[in-house]
Amino acid sequence: MKVAWAGSRHAVEVADRMACLVASDPVFRKDTRTMLSRKELFKDTLKKAAHAWKRTVELHLTEEEANLLRLYIDQPGYVDLHWVMFVPAIKGQGTEEQQKKWLTMAYKFQIIGTYAQTELGHGSNVQGLETTATFDPSTDEFIMHSPTLTSSKWWPGGLGKTSTHAVVYARLITEGKDYGIHGFIMQLRSLDDHSPLPGITIGDIGGKFGSGAYNSMDNGVMRLDHVRIPRDQMLMRLAQVTREGKYVHSDVPKQLLYGTMVYVRQTIVADASRALSRAVCIAVRYGAIRKQFGSKAGGPETQVLNYKTQQSRLFPFLASAYAFRFVGQWLKWLYTDVTQKLESKDFSTLPEAHACTAGLKSVTTSATADAIEECQKLCGGHGYLNSSGLPELFAVNLPACTYEGDNVVLLLQVARFLMKTVSQVASGKQPVGTTAYMGNIQHLMQCKSVVNTVEDWLNPAAIKEVFEARALRMAVNCAQNISKAPSQEEGFSELSPDLVEAAVAHVQLIIVTKFIEKLQEDILGHGVKEQLQKLCGIYALHLIHNERLGKLYAQVRPNAVALVDAFDYTDHYLGSALGRYDGDVYSALYKEAWKDPLNETVVPDGYQEHLRPLLKQQLKLSRL
Numbered sequence: 001m002k003v004a005w006a007g008s009r010h011a012v013e014v015a016d017r018m019a020c021l022v023a024s025d026p027v028f029r030k031d032t033r034t035m036l037s038r039k040e041l042f043k044d045t046l047k048k049a050a051h052a053w054k055r056t057v058e059l060h061l062t063e064e065e066a067n068l069l070r071l072y073i074d075q076p077g078y079v080d081l082h083w084v085m086f087v088p089a090i091k092g093q094g095t096e097e098q099q100k101k102w103l104t105m106a107y108k109f110q111i112i113g114t115y116a117q118t119e120l121g122h123g124s125n126v127q128g129l130e131t132t133a134t135f136d137p138s139t140d141e142f143i144m145h146s147p148t149l150t151s152s153k154w155w156p157g158g159l160g161k162t163s164t165h166a167v168v169y170a171r172l173i174t175e176g177k178d179y180g181i182h183g184f185i186m187q188l189r190s191l192d193d194h195s196p197l198p199g200i201t202i203g204d205i206g207g208k209f210g211s212g213a214y215n216s217m218d219n220g221v222m223r224l225d226h227v228r229i230p231r232d233q234m235l236m237r238l239a240q241v242t243r244e245g246k247y248v249h250s251d252v253p254k255q256l257l258y259g260t261m262v263y264v265r266q267t268i269v270a271d272a273s274r275a276l277s278r279a280v281c282i283a284v285r286y287g288a289i290r291k292q293f294g295s296k297a298g299g300p301e302t303q304v305l306n307y308k309t310q311q312s313r314l315f316p317f318l319a320s321a322y323a324f325r326f327v328g329q330w331l332k333w334l335y336t337d338v339t340q341k342l343e344s345k346d347f348s349t350l351p352e353a354h355a356c357t358a359g360l361k362s363v364t365t366s367a368t369a370d371a372i373e374e375c376q377k378l379c380g381g382h383g384y385l386n387s388s389g390l391p392e393l394f395a396v397n398l399p400a401c402t403y404e405g406d407n408v409v410l411l412l413q414v415a416r417f418l419m420k421t422v423s424q425v426a427s428g429k430q431p432v433g434t435t436a437y438m439g440n441i442q443h444l445m446q447c448k449s450v451v452n453t454v455e456d457w458l459n460p461a462a463i464k465e466v467f468e469a470r471a472l473r474m475a476v477n478c479a480q481n482i483s484k485a486p487s488q489e490e491g492f493s494e495l496s497p498d499l500v501e502a503a504v505a506h507v508q509l510i511i512v513t514k515f516i517e518k519l520q521e522d523i524l525g526h527g528v529k530e531q532l533q534k535l536c537g538i539y540a541l542h543l544i545h546n547e548r549l550g551k552l553y554a555q556v557r558p559n560a561v562a563l564v565d566a567f568d569y570t571d572h573y574l575g576s577a578l579g580r581y582d583g584d585v586y587s588a589l590y591k592e593a594w595k596d597p598l599n600e601t602v603v604p605d606g607y608q609e610h611l612r613p614l615l616k617q618q619l620k621l622s623r624l
């Protein structure tokens with residue numbers, strides 16, 4: 001099962017090696033992270049990042065190994081933005097010459113980059129950004145400027161205190177005309193003393209939700225006051241400005257400007273499955289250790305994992321973790337395929353790639369955030385302690401519903417793609433890829449489900465048909481209602497809640513389909529495929545209705561702990577007293593409690609000033 005989860009034996013081996021490297025290195029300790037002040041936490045993040053880079057160089061780690069090392073350190077920081085957004089933005093939007101110049105420095109960490117798109121006034125509406133980049137032909141420079149308060153860059157990770165450079169998105173103005181949003185490479189801080197360059201005001205935007213968690217990241221604010229940069233720092237793969245100031249657009253779709261977001265959304269699906277699997281791992285292992293109540297006859301107490309209510313709340317998450325993992329592996333393939341096509345100037349699959357990445361990012365991160373919260377409840381009171389690992393896991397993953405595109409905004413993009421596809425089907429065009437099922441419209445609009453029993457839900461063809469019929473009917477229903485509205489725009493707006501539901505149904509169909517396709521592969525190991533079939537059934541059935549699932553849960557229960565062990569997480573990475581591999585939960589919880597700064601003294605700080613006078617006074621009063 002470990003191989004099925006990781007994707008290959010090689011993937012298991014590299015992941016194990018990197019996870020152990022991190023777990024055995026004292027610099028990467030994180031057990032007291034939630035007790036650090038913001039300043040201490042930030043400094044700790046700088047220390048870990050520098051140490052990780054040192055180890056990467058010393059051990060000559062490959063890119064794959066270095067990425068895993070960063071992942072297992074498990075502390076958001078400026079390096080994430082550098083590798084996940086700054087480098088890909090230059091790769092995707094820079095010319096070969098620009099890539100050579102900037103990536104050479106970025107790969108060696110001679111510069112640290114971030115991705116500065118969002119502003120105080122606009123995030124979702126990228127075309128509404130206000131920062132300007134006005135070309136000055138007299139000096140061959142762009143003047144970068146924040147004309148209003150709301151145009152202040154706001155949120156970019158690493159911007160606050162760390163980044164030396166950024167890809168900054170701004171409205172390109174040349175020859176008096178506004179050509180809309182484009183990317184520019186800007187140096188922000190001196191490479192000598194790290195002070196902001198003239199005209200740049202920069203800082204951190206302040207503390208965020210939860211202890212520890214995303215507070216390790218210095219999300220930043222930046223104002224630009226007529227800062228000049230050379231013309232060749234405009235990312236010029238998609239469009240150029242000539243020496244004379246003439247705007248020239250390449251023969252590529254302008255949506256490629258959004259390419260970095262497509263790339264990152266794809267990686268976020270993998271992050272979501274990992275976060276969900278961590279929460280499930282903690283809740284399942286703890287559920288096997290925790291006992292409450294026994295039989296009336298005085299028998300042994302029951303493991304809480306054996307309660308049917310616990311299973312019906314928890315096992316759909318276990319199934320979802322596997323489902324998201326497999327769809328994430330497929331999405332990575334899809335992204336690679338699209339990238340290769342784009343390189344040979346085939347842009348035909350770009351809209352589908354956008355819809356798939358946006359939709360899957362949205363559905364998997366929302367489900368994951370909800371599931372982590374529920375796992376906390378599934379662990380009872382102990383789940384609410386920081387030492388359970390769950391509060392921090394929740395706080396770190398909650399913003400994934402917002403960053404890289406608000407989940408509702410992204411689902412509306414999927415809906416727009418679906419409405420276009422429905423209208424193309426109506427005019428006789430055969431849809432392809434993930435919307436190919438819409439070509440079977442006659443049958444899917446009328447067919448009746450043959451699913452009656454739990455066993456039917458293990459029949460892939462039956463499952464697929466139910467999900468296809470559901471998704472298609474919801475999409476067609478929306479399209480019909482939009483066509484009755486006074487205008488397309490009004491109809492879309494009025495029906496947006498239904499459109500979001502239709503988009504979710506389409507995305508869930510993709511997830512179910514990819515799970516089924518996974519089951520058709522050669523899967524090694526005795527009983528592995530059978531367990532995955534049951535999980536696929538649970539994932540599909542719990543989305544439609546909750547009846548008849550008990551039988552499947554009972555079949556999964558004997559292997560539940562093994563199914564989470566297959567995630568192959570070290571105790572260090574899991575970071576949970578409740579989810580420990582050895583099950584020694586109570587000693588761990590007890591030990592963790594004594595690490596709290598409040599326990600540094602027996603009598604607390606503040607006793608002399610506040611508690612003692614109060615108690616004394618009350619005592620005096622009572623004697624009067």
Ligand SMILES: CCCCC/C=C\C/C=C\C/C=C\C=C\C(=O)SCCNC(=O)CCNC(=O)[C@H](O)C(C)(C)COP(=O)(O)OP(=O)(O)OC[C@H]1O[C@@H](n2cnc3c(N)ncnc32)[C@H](O)[C@@H]1OP(=O)(O)O
Nearest residue numbers: 074075076080117123124125126127255258354403404405
């Ligand atoms: C413990 C360790 C933790 C480690 C964490 C590591 C990594 C985590 C990674 C990141 C987290 C940290 C950083 C986060 C960074 C950010 O958040 S960066 C900012 C991201 N911002 C957004 O995502 C903004 C969302 N908004 C948009 O994407 C667009 O503005 C929107 C699509 C909503 C609207 O676009 P707009 O052009 O205004 O309007 P239209 O709807 O008219 O679209 C025009 C056409 O373009 C198509 N399209 C839109 N987007 C794309 C795309 N990405 N790719 C391809 N095509 C796209 C759209 O479908 C329209 O097409 P048609 O005209 O219909 O054919």
Ligand SMILES: Cc1cc2nc3c(=O)[nH]c(=O)nc-3n(C[C@H](O)[C@H](O)[C@H](O)COP(=O)(O)OP(=O)(O)OC[C@H]3O[C@@H](n4cnc5c(N)ncnc54)[C@H](O)[C@@H]3O)c2cc1C
Nearest residue numbers: 115116117118122123124155156157399402403404405408
């Ligand atoms: C932790 C974190 C890290 C981030 N890192 C970065 C970074 O490194 N670089 C960067 O540039 N940005 C970053 N961001 C910003 C992030 O990308 C934006 O916050 C995100 O794109 C959402 O935009 P917004 O904040 O403007 O939300 P808004 O668009 O203002 O959303 C507010 C509400 O309005 C709704 N809404 C908005 N538009 C519509 C619509 N058309 N139809 C229906 N409902 C709508 C949304 O669903 C939401 O409920 C980060 C954000 C967070 C939280």
